[in-house]
Amino acid sequence: MTINTYLQERNWIFSNMVNILKTRGSQMVDRSKLTPVMQQYMDIKDQHEDAILFFRLGDFYEMFFKDAEIASRELDITLTSRDKKSDDPIPMAGVPYHSATSYINRLVKKGFKVCVCEQTSLPGESKIVKREAVRIITPGTVLDEEALNGKSNNYILSLFFNRMFYIAYCDLSTGEFNLEKTETEELFPVLYRIMPSEILIDKNNVPEKFFLSLKKNFFITEYKLDQETSDKGIMKEVDDLFLKKTGNILIDYLEETQKGTLKNIGKINIVENDDIMKLDVAAQKNLELIDSMSDDNKRATLFGVIDNTFTSMGGRKLRKWILTPLTDIKKIEKRAQCLEFLYNNSLIRRELQHLLKKIRDIERLINRISLSGNNPRDLVSLRESIKASNELKALSNKYGPLKEKIQSISDLRSLTDLLDRAIQDEPPARSSDGNFINNGFDEKLDELREVSRNSRKWLATLELEEKEKTGIKNLKVKYNKVFGYFIEVSRSNVDKVPENYIRKQTMTNSERYFTPELKEKEAFILGAKERIQNIENEIFSRIKKETIGYYGEILEISDIISELDCLLSFSIAAFKNRYVRPEIVDERILEINDGRHPVVEKVMEDDFIPNDLYMDSENERFYIITGPNMAGKSTYIRQIALIVLMAQMGSFVPASFAKIGIHTKIFTRIGASDNLSMGHSTFMVEMSETAQILKNCDERSLVILDDIGRGTSTYDGLSIAWAVTEYLHSIGSFTLFATHYHELTFVEKYLEGIKNHNVAIIEEGNELVFLHKIVNGTADRSYGIHVADIAGVPETVIKRAQQLLEKFENNDNSQQDDEEADFSSIRLIDRDTLSDQLDLFQEKSTEKYFKYGEAIALINELKKIDINNTTPINALNKLNKLRKKARKM
Ligand SMILES: Nc1ncnc2c1ncn2[C@@H]1O[C@H](COP(=O)(O)OP(=O)(O)OP(=O)(O)O)[C@@H](O)[C@H]1O
Ligand SMILES: [Mg+2]
Known part of the structure; x- marks a missing residue:
């Protein structure tokens, strides 16, 4: 898809979305007749009118009214209704909570905003379960790994206009936050370079023509400019008032969508574009730097040819490098020198390649850990990546001009040691699944695990003993979530059951019993289980906190690795395609x-x-x-x-x-x-x-x-x-x-x-x-x-065209048959007439014009003379040359 078709598609979706959501139809409902839960729904929906509300009800997220109709159509899920028997049933559609992410991603991709509403109290604690909107997901604020493209950033951007444009843009998934200002005519080239997924804008703040173009080309979220935006912590350092304002606007919006403070944004870059080559929008598109203009071959772009990066952050940096070529010779030479070193050392290239392959997207990993962070696997990936970067650091002496950079990688050994000791190598994907902290890491945990292991042994022994005691061969000790532990005896053996068994539950073919002894053990086992889970969670939070403490260092490592990855990528491209150092x-x-x-x-x-x-x-x-x-x-x-x-x-x-x-x-x-x-x-x-x-x-x-x-x-x-x-x-x-x-x-x-x-x-x-x-x-x-x-x-057309061309070229004004006369009266190309015209053109009307052009050239030449560095004789020669030119005019 080319940029244009992509944008058109997005615009179409967005304008549709606004229309659809505005007519959601739930306003017509008589709220007093609704159940308390539905009243709660309406209250939350009122605050999030422009989003599709995912309302948690037990194991499902339910959508109602117009939201349900949209979701059913866009996600291809069944549309049912609540209170089917009533005269006016409420349309409803739902998705299971455990697979909600992929549905949310699909809606956001289609240009909808989604608001997720969770249960925030346990059943029974209050009259009805409490519910709150916990997060709003928009194209610019998606964080789910599946929804993001590894090798590109997902920016959300806010715009503020005051004679020039002030821009703040942030990638929530990497924690990058930038401020930049730009003259009005540079706005679109800058926006094309950043390619934000969402732009925040106040319609009344920007000139109308810009607003319309922006709306046509980007996903726009309108906000009302508050004159008194309060200063957010990280913005305090920014001197420029308007940059500060646009930054505050963005942070406000992000806090609103994340429903809390932004834990992962701690550093602000003020982007200065002084030593960057400027590429207009047309150049970015026409030279097919990142996106191809043809739909057939998506990889037929400069990025496609020179991207040999092994890490996602390397891929993201390469994109930036392509769109921001340098103008400072020293910086260019520095890159080229490192590249030449890699180019000439195939062994080093291979070694670096091998190490980079082991490094995951640590920039996004550390951000995910600080934002939601309930996946223990993220910690393991981070640990393995840091270890690989340490391996590289240990080899830095071999790396010539790259040595210094590689040596500056922080080794974070205390972090890797901690993670090594704490987390199992193959933990589950959710911390709530438990059992991922290593034995030997925490005494208390070890003890409890021992207790739990012993209890299991005790249960097994109990089964054997009871079988023997009672003579019931198929007696079993079992467990389920609702009834806990019990002894199961098939119906045919019920008469052999001893007196100390107490009946718990009757099944079709069996009876279930417990004994006071078993009851006691059950309380003990279940207590231990819960305590194990609590301890694991507590350890997990502690380790996460400690890991997040290294946020800055990890981002620095990510930056160094991505730079090495880009240089390696250049060298591989140079080697494969026979490029030379310019x-x-x-x-x-x-x-x-x-x-x-x-x-x-x-x-x-x-x-x-x-x-x-x-x-x-x-x-x-x-x-x-x-x-x-x-x-x-x-x-x-x-x-x-x-x-x-x-x-x-x-x-x-x-x-x-x-x-x-x-x-x-x-x-x-x-x-x-x-x-x-x-x-x-x-x-x-x-x-x-x-x-x-x-x-x-x-x-x-x-x-x-x-x-x-x-x-x-x-x-x-x-x-x-x-x-x-x-x-x-x-x-x-x-x-x-x-x-x-x-x-x-x-x-x-x-x-x-x-x-x-x-x-x-x-x-x-x-x-x-x-x-x-x-x-x-x-x-x-x-x-x-x-x-x-x-x-x-077709051949007939070609033949006819040839005939006509000959006529035009031969200045054949002689007799024409009727058919040809018809054509010649409307002919567009007549070279002869054209050259006649051209002669005229050159001699008369444009004579003045040419002179004007030559005069400008002469003035420019005069301007360029550097008098301080011109010897008298050279000055005289130059003067003579200029006079000659002036005389010819
Ligand atoms: N240097 C080259 N070596 C080999 N093949 C080439 C080269 N340059 C162009 N071609 C081939 O010729 C095709 C046409 O090239 P191009 O589009 O640059 O022509 P053009 O002169 O601009 O034509 P037009 O006047 O119709 O715009 C290319 O798609 C490519 O296949
Ligand atoms: Mg051409």
Whole structure:
């Protein structure tokens, strides 16, 4: 599923959900006629109107009224009714409590909120059992392991607007909490990078156009902005008032949904994006970094190719690294240096791989332990993971540039020792199942276990003895939950029962008895059982508390491990795919030899043809690329962007050599993507994306343009493409522009720094051979009809198209038969007329325009002169050069 379809689906569900829940229909009920339990239900439901209420009744969660109807439809469960006999029965549907999680996950995935209401008193303690809403589960607050994707974060985000956007976002399952601010035009790129599952927003706080777009693209929960949000503990440290406010809003909501304080959120990161490359929304989508645009091959993404991580937290970090390439050379080089070390040491690679495989998602484990934590297996997994990280620490000397990082892993030996001593290796999944604390850990527990073991022996002996005493061969000592321990005798032997047996229960084929002795032992055994359980629970809580005490250290280990995992992943990708280490420089230069597209080369059956590129600010910085359809233009320009991106992530790149000058922004305008749901036509989307690029690009940007101006009439399109070319040239961004407007190649003649390239092909008779090789110069034709033929357009249409093309190309204005006259009157392409127009265009109306473009270029050149570092003679030469240019204008 592409991001777009995913979002559309989510929106659809969400708008439906609101409609459905608003008409839930329970308001119509006369409450005085309801039973006390149903009145209790109504009171709780009143406070959670927008959620589906899972109301605990014994072993089931029941849903009523509209909630029941929705649940029955969405979960495919039976819709029944309560008080069937009444005139107005209440619709009802239920799920067993032990399998509720998967039902809840399914509802949340479909865009519903679920409120879980539990019994909070024991039966008999009060008139009716007390019940309370204990947790609200929304897309942004799911914590269940099954519902989360290991290799991606699940963020919930709050937005606050005050001339710019203030953002707080948190992944409840990892405890990560970030604050970030952003200019309004950067909002969507930032949100696409974070990809929150839920956004909290006050409709009256954000400008309407933003609200509408947000609502179209994300799962929105509306809240009412309270002017006086109180300062939450962790927010006290934050200086920026508005960041503090948006943080408080998020914490308020999380506390409301979790029904308590957030035990696992203790640290706030203020995200500064100064040394991060900016990727606009289009670049994130079009370069297929994380999500593929095609539905057929979901893994055909950069993430899919370079993700060889072994841990989930490594996978999550890799995603972040891909979406936030660095701009600080030192940081990039540091990563690349570590990567090179791993790349050159296959033994170390294998060893690290082996150790990482043993490490579970400790970031989520420790959070789960601190939030709910009733699974003893989590403690065992944590213990084994920390042990593996300790094994790694012990080997740190071998790890060259990674040594320091690995040495900084805290060994937490006291924790692993404690867990070793306390918890059995294969405990049950729920602490309530009991019997998971090791023998020898707690004296009292050992004693009680001994008692319980002896009692069992005593019972076995009792059975033997009684059999002998009474001569009843099939006499049995048994236990059940309701009646406790008893002696069972079959009906045929009842006459042999001695006098001291007291009847307890009569069955069809047998009688059950107890003796005072057995009764006494029963009280003792059951007492011991209960005490064992209590002691185990108490030990478990103590150990959990101690483990949670290491929260900070465990997150630090997780961070180091995830970083190692990413570097290892890069090195494996580099090794498997023959990547090289790029040279990173702080100059305006891009030099790539034998570059390849990292994703296309993986999915191709034939060999991928590598291509070069050379750009610098003095000579060539703008490629206009023409060439037939299917030649490889789009592939080439994307591959350049991907190589730059990979290099700045610290990764190696698919090339034989690469020298990469740091870029601070990458922009793309690629393909026709409709956004009809936003009320924009294809061309409108294309132009607004182009506008964004022109407004935001600078001379440290890389701009990728694929076929812009195609969605309108030829003249309009060409004129726009032309003007955009001149404008970008004047800014100085490195640009790659693939186009079918061959006329555009004319620009090379009068703007320095622009170079025409095309993709070579060979014509063999009627066949075209695509060489996929980028060469200097201009293509003369698009061979579109040929490609249409390969694609299976019917032969008659192809023939007719060829006929028409010939006519257009040969300027055949002579006699036409009637049929052709009809076509020619509406023809769109007439190359001859087009070139006539173009001449006119160049000579007259646009003459001024070209001059304007050249003037801008001249001004920019003037601006760039560094007078303090120019010798007099160089200054004179430069002046002379500039004067020559000015004279030509
Ligand atoms: N360097 C290459 N080596 C091998 N095959 C390639 C190469 N570049 C592209 N191809 C193949 O050619 C196909 C078409 O490439 P691409 O989409 O880049 O063409 P294009 O020139 O942009 O066409 P159009 O003008 O129709 O947009 C790719 O899907 C791929 O299979
Ligand atoms: Mg293309």
